[in-house]
Amino acid sequence: MTGIRSPGILGFVAPVLQIDDLCRRFGERIALDHLSFEVSAGQVVGFLGPNGAGKTTTMRAIFDLTDLDSGTITWSGTAVGQAQRRRFGYMPEERGLYPSMLVGEQLQYLGKLHGLSARDASNAMNTWLERLGLADRVNSKVESLSHGNQQRVQLAAALLHGPELLILDEPLAGLDPAGIDVIGEVLAEQARAGCCVLFSSHQLDQVEDLCESVVIIDHGHLVVAGKVDDLATSGPRRLVVRIEGQRSASWLDGVAGVEISEVRGGDARLVLDPTVDSNAILELARSTGRVTKFVFERRRLSELFREAVA
Amino acid sequence: MKFIVPALVLIVLAARLWRRHRGAARTPRAKSDRLRGDVALVMAREVRERFRGRVFKVTTLFVLIVVAAAIIIPVLRGGKTKVQTIGIVGSSTPSLQATVRSSAATVGLTVRLVPEPSVNAAKVELGSGRIYAAIVYTRAVLMESSLSPTDVSSSAQFVRSLAENLGIAKAFQAAKLSTAQYETITHARALPITSVEPGAGKSGGRSPTQATSVIGTVLIFVMLSQYNTWILMGVMEEKSSRVIEVLLSAVRPIQLLTGKVLGIGVVALAQASLIVAFALALSKAVGSSLLHGSAPLVVVSTLVWLVLGYAFYCWVYAAAGSMIERQDQVQSLVLPLSLPMIFGYIMALTGASSGSPSMLLKVLAFLPPTAPFTMPVLVGFGVVTWWAFLISAAISVLCTVGVARLAATVYRRAILRTGSRVRLREVFH
Structure with missing residues (x-):
């Protein structure tokens, strides 16, 4: 099983969400195909994949919102049941709140359903509405809020009871940059506080900024999982070279083990075989002209994603 | 004095032992308490939202006005x-x-x-x-x-x-x-007929008792229609607004369904009790004959059948609500569902107007979908023995248990299926 685990500190083992061999078929379409991965608490994990890859089905399966043909889901070694789910927070892809219910009452109701006392639910509601900039909307009906604010209320509903595991399906969709920043901060805070945060998104640049780790699935099965830094620096070296006056990469003609992936604005992006000596490339560049840029580049998450699901 | 200290020590020890015993037994109980607590939470929300809603206030006022008119107008006419x-x-x-x-x-x-x-x-x-x-x-x-x-x-x-x-x-x-x-x-008097409602009016003319049963039947129809619509629309709203996914991430479908049904049931009973109390008080105040004699028995029977009728139909409408998510799908589902109610209602009113209960009316009084309307009318005629009344109620309760189980299965399987209207064969596929 591929996993993303945080190292234990002084014998403390962080809770782990373990997805093991999930299969789900809708008629002829296979949504989950022996999907397995695990993520541990204390980190923000991006759950990526193209449309129809099985992300939402996996998230719904964690909350028993879809039947599984086979497979198991455990939290810290225990099969996920009603008692565990009550300690999880969930923000579904299609936002769902009672439209005509007051924001404050709705949050308190959802908090109590997750096991909070009336007083704790009220305190948590006030805290989160304040934190998300909605303190003045406590007595507003949900339907009277803007899309972005409804999204914030939905996030508050998922966070109210201090969940151990936070599952967010496309939490950044439709948000302005300020909204994305707020949610990013909140997710990072939650992870620092020991929560396991798993969220899906198609906004890969934001995911790269927010996440320590990613899980990429396609056609219902795992493609890649690991820490973003490790994945970005893994694989062949990527080199960007700029030579004054050179608009092409013809100076590399005939050099073995070097693939020219892109030439744009004078920057030549090269992919080097492990056998290629980068100093030899530097010497060749200097003999061609004045070298103004010579940088090894990380792979962007978007490149990683495209490679993974290609 | 010398016995007080040992006695206190014994009491303290006994209390600690008892608390420890309670603590050991708490785990399973806590779970069941939690389940009941969730149902109570859902129920409380339903009650609060319904009482707060404009529809409830307007409907209650409307029914109270109609009941007042039905009581006062005959008295005024009688006064002239x-x-x-x-x-x-x-x-x-x-x-x-x-x-x-x-x-x-x-x-x-x-x-x-x-x-x-x-x-x-x-x-x-x-x-x-x-x-x-x-x-x-x-x-x-x-x-x-x-x-x-x-x-x-x-x-x-x-x-x-x-x-x-x-x-x-x-x-x-x-x-x-x-x-x-x-x-x-x-001073010769007719012999009494032993029945659930002794001394009811003779056949051939409508006695005050029968008039009460007719008013009761109309109330049952109006109120059941209203509560069933609440259930249907309430379930559909949760599905269409997608709040259902958030709710079911915390509670089980059966808890959500039970809480909703009980909550609206409490509102229904409260509304019905208010109307009956109002009718009784007004009748007494104006000296109406509608609640004289054995008519209070008809009132009680109406309340009993309102509860039994609600218990039977609420599950059906909840299951139906879980299969749809748009307003335009409501009509196509409501008409076939309400046909048994409409049939029972028309048969009950026709039977009451005819002056004598037909065999069909007596049969319908033992079928759970039509009994809530026809049984109170039979009680109004005074032709129902207490054991026949109980048998009909028992049949209704038994069928309600079966319908509730079936409805819970449909609800659980259909509530999370979005898109087009869910068909029954898809649910049981």
Whole structure:
């Protein structure tokens, strides 16, 4: 099983969400195909994949919102049941709140359903509405809020009871940059506080900024999982070279083990075989002209994603 | 004094042991408490939201106005009873006065009796219209003009009834009956019929008890239609707004469904109780005959069948609500679902109007979908024994258990299927 685990500190083992061999078929379409991965608490994990890859089905399966043909889901070694789910927070892809219910009452109701006392639910509601900039909307009906604010209320509903595991399906969709920043901060805070945060998104640049780790699935099965830094620096070296006056990469003609992936604005992006000596490339560049840029580049998450699901 | 310290120590030890024992047994109980707590939370939200809603307030007010009208209007009409003046030539004995007044009462008239010194004087009074009829020495009834056989006015019916009763009284006298025998015969009463509602009205005419049962049937139909619609729309709203996913991430489908059904049930019972209490108080205040005699039994039976009817139908409508998520899908589902209710309602009203319960009505009173409407009408007729009533209720409860299980399965499988309307065969596929 591929996993993303945080190292234990002084014998403390962080809770782990373990997805093991999930299969789900809708008629002829296979949504989950022996999907397995695990993520541990204390980190923000991006759950990526193209449309129809099985992300939402996996998230719904964690909350028993879809039947599984086979497979198991455990939290810290225990099969996920009603008692565990009550300690999880969930923000579904299609936002769902009672439209005509007051924001404050709705949050308190959802908090109590997750096991909070009336007083704790009220305190948590006030805290989160304040934190998300909605303190003045406590007595507003949900339907009277803007899309972005409804999204914030939905996030508050998922966070109210201090969940151990936070599952967010496309939490950044439709948000302005300020909204994305707020949610990013909140997710990072939650992870620092020991929560396991798993969220899906198609906004890969934001995911790269927010996440320590990613899980990429396609056609219902795992493609890649690991820490973003490790994945970005893994694989062949990527080199960007700029030579004054050179608009092409013809100076590399005939050099073995070097693939020219892109030439744009004078920057030549090269992919080097492990056998290629980068100093030899530097010497060749200097003999061609004045070298103004010579940088090894990380792979962007978007490149990683495209490679993974290609 | 020396026993106090050891006794206190013993009490403290016993208390600690008891608390420890409670703590050990708490785990499973805590779980079941939690489940019940979730149902109570869902129920409380439903009650709060429904009581707060404008629909509840408007409907309650509307029904109260209709009930008030149904009670007050007959009383007001009864208060305007026509008074007829009857002249009496000869001695006006108490028995004669009683016969005249009872004849008038049967057709809803009030009479004023005036003595006439002679037949001629009575004729003059008849001619002037000051008296409507005159009784001449208890041998004849004199009128200004002869009664037409087609005249069915209350005055005409009164004169016919008076003539008949005076004839009977004369026959009793001719038979030389003693006063005691005469009293015995004139005070003869029909034998009581043993039933759930003893002493109900005779067939052939609508007694106040039957009128009460008709009002009860109408109320059951109106209220069940309203509560069923609440259930259907409430479930559909949770599905269409997608809040269902958030809710089901914390509670089980059966808890959510039970909480909703109980919550709306509490509102229904509260509304029905308010209406009945209002009707009872108003009837007493204005002296209505609608709740006299055995009519309170009909009221109780109406309340019982409102609860049983709600219990039966609420699950069906909840399951139906879980299969749809748009307003335009509601109509296509509501009509077939409401057909049994409409059928039972029409049969109940038709049966009540016909004056005698048909065999079909009696059969329908034992079928759970139609019993809430037809059984109160049978109770109004006084033709239901207590054990038949209980058997019908037991059949309804048993069927409700089966329907609830089926509905819970449909709800659990359909509530998370979005998109087009879910078909039953997809649910059980």
